[in-house]
């Protein structure tokens with residue numbers, strides 16, 4: 001298993017943000033019964049609010065992951081390795097509702113250090129997050145151009161504000 005050490009939440013942030021754009025990062029959630037799921041994310045922000053480090057992720061209610069997040073109130077964000085690129089696409093196109101993405105891939109997972117949610121063993125950096133606020137994108141408040149391009153079919157994202165309770169990275173990330 002990859003050895004990761006505790007790092008500041010903004011450790012190599014520009015590198016993580018570049019991977020958010022291409023190929024995407026991996027958002028993991030775990031139910032109380034232990035079932036876990038992973039989905040690709042491309043839209044997220046990292047910063048500070050209420051004096052706390054925050055990883056804000058945007059999840060549409062149609063995603064299976066949404067159900068898990070609503071139940072658990074926590075998530076992890078996992079940076080993929082180069083070898084995981086194809087799997088990121090799988091995680092961004094198949095739903096955990098009808099396909100066991102983790103089981104089918106054989107990717108090794110372990111519970112987080114400060115959360116019950118899984119992290120991916122091979123990820124060079126992971127963020128463990130506890131949801132401290134959630135809000136929905138509201139059409140009347142949204143730029144009309146974005147509304148037209150991102151929400152023609154409705155399914156407005158829910159924004160989860162995850163306090164980063166732990167960030168861990170390999171020595172060479």
Ligand SMILES: Cc1cc2nc3c(=O)[nH]c(=O)nc-3n(C[C@H](O)[C@H](O)[C@H](O)COP(=O)(O)O)c2cc1C
Nearest residue numbers: 024040041042043059060063064065092094095096
């Ligand atoms: C690169 C990439 C980035 C994505 N980013 C997001 C995102 O930020 N939010 C979202 O709701 N869906 C996003 N998606 C779509 C979900 O990953 C996709 O619908 C996935 O199948 C949902 O899985 P689930 O139903 O198991 O939760 C993205 C897909 C890809 C390929």
